[in-house]
Amino acid sequence: MSQEKQPYYKAGFRTNSEEHQINDLPVRGEIPRWLQGRLIRNGPGMVEVDKPMRHWFDGLAMLHQFHISDGKVSYRSRYIDCEAYRTAKESGKITYSDFATDPCRSLFQKVQTVFDPAPKITDSAKVNIDQIDGKAFALGEPLMQVEFDPETLESVGVFHYGKKPGNRMTTAHPHQDNGQAYNLVVQYGPVNYYKIYGMVGEVKEVASIPVMEPAYLHSFGMSERYFIIAEFPLVVQSVKLLLRLRPFIENFQWKGNRGTRFFIIDRQTGKLKATIKTEAFFSFHHVNAFENGHELSVDLAAYPDAGIIHEYYLNRLEQKDKELPFGRMERFVFDLDKKQLKERKILSEACIELPHIDYEQYHGQSAYRYVYGCGIHPDNRQEFYNQLVKIDVQTGQHLYWHEPGLYPGEGVFVPYPDRKAEDEGLLLSVVLDVNKGQSFLLVLEAQTMKEKARAYLPHTILFGYHGAFFKQLL
Numbered sequence: 001m002s003q004e005k006q007p008y009y010k011a012g013f014r015t016n017s018e019e020h021q022i023n024d025l026p027v028r029g030e031i032p033r034w035l036q037g038r039l040i041r042n043g044p045g046m047v048e049v050d051k052p053m054r055h056w057f058d059g060l061a062m063l064h065q066f067h068i069s070d071g072k073v074s075y076r077s078r079y080i081d082c083e084a085y086r087t088a089k090e091s092g093k094i095t096y097s098d099f100a101t102d103p104c105r106s107l108f109q110k111v112q113t114v115f116d117p118a119p120k121i122t123d124s125a126k127v128n129i130d131q132i133d134g135k136a137f138a139l140g141e142p143l144m145q146v147e148f149d150p151e152t153l154e155s156v157g158v159f160h161y162g163k164k165p166g167n168r169m170t171t172a173h174p175h176q177d178n179g180q181a182y183n184l185v186v187q188y189g190p191v192n193y194y195k196i197y198g199m200v201g202e203v204k205e206v207a208s209i210p211v212m213e214p215a216y217l218h219s220f221g222m223s224e225r226y227f228i229i230a231e232f233p234l235v236v237q238s239v240k241l242l243l244r245l246r247p248f249i250e251n252f253q254w255k256g257n258r259g260t261r262f263f264i265i266d267r268q269t270g271k272l273k274a275t276i277k278t279e280a281f282f283s284f285h286h287v288n289a290f291e292n293g294h295e296l297s298v299d300l301a302a303y304p305d306a307g308i309i310h311e312y313y314l315n316r317l318e319q320k321d322k323e324l325p326f327g328r329m330e331r332f333v334f335d336l337d338k339k340q341l342k343e344r345k346i347l348s349e350a351c352i353e354l355p356h357i358d359y360e361q362y363h364g365q366s367a368y369r370y371v372y373g374c375g376i377h378p379d380n381r382q383e384f385y386n387q388l389v390k391i392d393v394q395t396g397q398h399l400y401w402h403e404p405g406l407y408p409g410e411g412v413f414v415p416y417p418d419r420k421a422e423d424e425g426l427l428l429s430v431v432l433d434v435n436k437g438q439s440f441l442l443v444l445e446a447q448t449m450k451e452k453a454r455a456y457l458p459h460t461i462l463f464g465y466h467g468a469f470f471k472q473l474l
């Protein structure tokens, strides 16, 4: 592809391999003094080693910290110190398998794999950040989550779910309630299982569902009484994963005629309350779930199929005329007495991905109204995510923040200390400014989606995925 045909936002997919520490970033506008804490973001920091990575979900994890105090902002970035990073640095080669990129292997090594099925899956946990049991974790989909120091960003150690990771994957989107954290684990083998684990204290299996062909699952749902696993028909024969002849995601196949199955699991007993089939669709992100008597509502950012995964290959993203499929907020309402789908509805026509709610106060609450996320502006449709959206799921209306040439990442909501309305707070996002060749921390007023301030870095940051705001040090 010639240089001039590449889209301007390509800087968001190019390695910026330096680790930085910068005090007192220049601030335009005013950051409210009550906002004290650290926005920490996760995502790929290095996407070229001996060869370029192939997909937006590949790369070696880098943490970015924006420390906000008394209206000032300082910045620090560090790679997650893990085996995949260390060996890449020492050998100059990709040595661990990633989402859609494998190390270069000879035919002999591929044959060897058949006799030595233990895959070297990356331990570079680059998808999300969460605070679990008083500790900060970088979370990825392999079953190794990396604890880090939220002040220095130094890696502390690796958390396993009781046993060695083996042939299991998890999600980077655990749920929390009443001091316990839960996550979904997919276990591959002669029999495959979806398992829910409690992660605080002694790691404990709370539910287990055997399946023939497991699906690629990026998140799961939880309401007051239920876990919800939406099993999209992007499925794998697990022997293909155990042999690892292809990169992880390329072993999965879309089987649309299977439909999507919702497994609704009683949180108290771990037993299946209902299995309900719907038309096929795909989603990365459950957004919220709540109950109303015998009805259960499950909200997701949904796509008609899993084509979005293909669209995130870097050679696709760098084509100027491509259009990303829209993710849309959809609600599935289940009648748990009749064990059937009562209603499926689109909550908004606005494109949304990387959805975020005020989880602490409004997760599991039927009264919740607002979802924040990245979207694509209709006037600049042939681009990567170029606006922040706020969707009112009760009215279907949305507000947005968009400026040509700016590409925002996930918006993280931080409520006012004395807020009364759900959306009284700030939305924090890291934005790539392609005209300046710099990224900046953006502070929006969440109620209006109007800008309050921005703090520029002297360099660009790769497009990441998820992050969290730590109000104070742990």
Ligand SMILES: [Fe+2]
Binding pocket: 127, 172, 173, 218, 284, 285, 465, 466
């Ligand atoms: Fe995610």
